[in-house]
Amino acid sequence: MSNVLTWVFSGLLVQNVILARFLGICPFLGVSKKRESAAGMGLAVTFVITLASVVSWLLYTYILVPFEMAYMRTIVFILVIASLVQIIEMFIKKVSPGLYRSLGIYLPLITTNCAILGMATIVTSEQFTFLQTLIFSFASGLGFLLVIYIFSTFRERLDRAPIPKAFKGVPIALIVAGLMALIFSRFAGVA
Amino acid sequence: MKDNLLKGIFKENPILVSMLGFCPTLAITTKLENAIGMGIAVLFVLVLSNFMVSLIRNIVPDEIRIPIYIVIIAAFVTIIEMLMAAFLPGLHESLGIFIPLIVVNCIILGRAEAFASENKPLASIVDGVGMAIGFTLVLSLISIVREVLGFGTITIWKDLVININNLFGDDKLVIFTDFFVSPAGAFIVIGFLFAIVAAIRNKRTGEVK
Numbered sequence: 223m224s225n226v227l228t229w230v231f232s233g234l235l236v237q238n239v240i241l242a243r244f245l246g247i248c249p250f251l252g253v254s255k256k257r258e259s260a261a262g263m264g265l266a267v268t269f270v271i272t273l274a275s276v277v278s279w280l281l282y283t284y285i286l287v288p289f290e291m292a293y294m295r296t297i298v299f300i301l302v303i304a305s306l307v308q309i310i311e312m313f314i315k316k317v318s319p320g321l322y323r324s325l326g327i328y329l330p331l332i333t334t335n336c337a338i339l340g341m342a343t344i345v346t347s348e349q350f351t352f353l354q355t356l357i358f359s360f361a362s363g364l365g366f367l368l369v370i371y372i373f374s375t376f377r378e379r380l381d382r383a384p385i386p387k388a389f390k391g392v393p394i395a396l397i398v399a400g401l402m403a404l405i406f407s408r409f410a411g412v413a
Numbered sequence: 414m415k416d417n418l419l420k421g422i423f424k425e426n427p428i429l430v431s432m433l434g435f436c437p438t439l440a441i442t443t444k445l446e447n448a449i450g451m452g453i454a455v456l457f458v459l460v461l462s463n464f465m466v467s468l469i470r471n472i473v474p475d476e477i478r479i480p481i482y483i484v485i486i487a488a489f490v491t492i493i494e495m496l497m498a499a500f501l502p503g504l505h506e507s508l509g510i511f512i513p514l515i516v517v518n519c520i521i522l523g524r525a526e527a528f529a530s531e532n533k534p535l536a537s538i539v540d541g542v543g544m545a546i547g548f549t550l551v552l553s554l555i556s557i558v559r560e561v562l563g564f565g566t567i568t569i570w571k572d573l574v575i576n577i578n579n580l581f582g583d584d585k586l587v588i589f590t591d592f593f594v595s596p597a598g599a600f601i602v603i604g605f606l607f608a609i610v611a612a613i614r615n616k617r618t619g620e621v622k
Binding site: 241242243244245246247248251293294295296297300301304333334335336338339340343344347386387388389390391392393394395396397399400401403404407 | 439484513514517595596611612615
C-alpha cells in the first residue's frame with residue numbers, strides 16, 4: 223500500500239511531467255491561455271497517457287522483448303499512440319458528441335505531445351511492473367492536468383497585469399512556470 | 414540557396430521564432446556538450462527525413478501523409494539512437510529519453526509538412542541543415558548561460574572543459590549556483606532570452622514604422 227502511495231505522489235508532484243521532466247511543454251505553453259481549454263487538454267492527456275503507457279508496456283513486455291525486437295520500441299510506440307488517439311477520437315465522437323465537442327479538438331494534438339511517448343519510454347526502460355505502470359502513468363497524467371490548470375489561472379491574470387512590453391506573452395509565462403517549478407522541486411524532500 | 418540556409422538561423426529560427434521543440438530546449442541545456450550532441454542528432458534526423466519526405470512527396474496519398482512521415486522520422490531516430498549508444502555512450506546516457514523523443518519534436522514533423530512535402534530534395538536538405546544549425550545555436554547559447562552560471566564551467570566535448578571558476582582562485586564564487594541547472598532555472602533563463610528577443614524585435618519594428 224505504501225508503494226502505491228509513493229507512485230501516486232511521485233507521478234503527481236515529485237517527478238511532475240511538466241515541471242520536473244520537461245515533457246509536454248508545447249501544449250503546456252500553447253493551450254494554457256484559458257482555463258477551459260487547459261482543463262480539456264489536461265483531461266485528454268490524462269486519459270491517453272494512461273492508456274498508451276499500459277498498451278505500450280504490454281506490447282513491449284509480451285511481444286518486443288520475447289522476440290528480441292526491443293530496438294523497434296520507438297517506432298512501435300509512436301504507431302500505438304497515433305492509432306490509439308485515432309480510435310479514441312472515433313469512439314468519443316460516436317458515443318458522446320458533447321464530450322467530443324469539448325475534448326475532440328485536443329486529441330489530434332496529443333499524438334505529438336512528447337509526454338505520451340516519454341511516459342511509454344519511461345515505464346518500459348525503468349522496468350516498471352504492470353500495476354506500477356498503470357498507477358504511475360495515471361498519476362502523471364493527473365500531474366499534467368494539475369499543473370496546466372494552475373498555470374492557466376495565472377495566465378488569465380497575467381493578460382491583464384501591467385508587464386513590460388518585451389515580457390508580454392511567452393517570456394513572462396516561462397518565468398511564472400520557473401517559479402512553479404521552484405515550488406514543486408520542494409516536494410522532492412517530502413517523499 | 415543562401416537564403417534557404419540562413420532562414421533557419423535567423424528569420425525562421427525554429428526555437429526563437431516558431432517556438433517549436435521546447436522540451437529538449439529546457440531539458441538538456443545543462444551542459445554545452447549536451448546541446449552539441451542534441452544538435453548533431455537533430456541534424457542527422459532532420460536532413461535525412463526532409464530528403465526522404467521530399468523524394469516521396471508525389472506518391473504519398475494526402476490523407477495518410479502524417480503517419481507516413483512519423484514512421485520515416487521514427488526510423489531515422491532509431492538509427493541515430495543505436496549509433497549514439499554504440500559510439501558515444503556517455504552522451505547517450507546524459508541525453509537519455511530525449512533521443513527517442515526527437516520523434517515527436519515538432520521541428521522535424523513541422524519541416525516535413527511545411528517545406529519538404531512541397532520542395533525538391535536538394536532544397537529540402539539545405540532547409541534541414543539551416544534549421545538544425547539554428548536549433549543548435551540557440552541550444553548552445555542557453556547551455557553556455559546555464560552552465561557558466563550553474564557550474565562555472567563550459568564543457569565543449571568530453572574532457573575539453575573551460576573552467577571559469579579557476580580564473581578566480583580556488584574558492585567557488587557565490588554567483589555560481591546550481592539553481593541555474595535546476596528545472597526552475599531552465600524556465601527562467603529561457604524566459605529572459607525570449608524577452609530579450611522580443612525587445613529586439615519591438616525595437617526593429619518600431620524603426621520600420
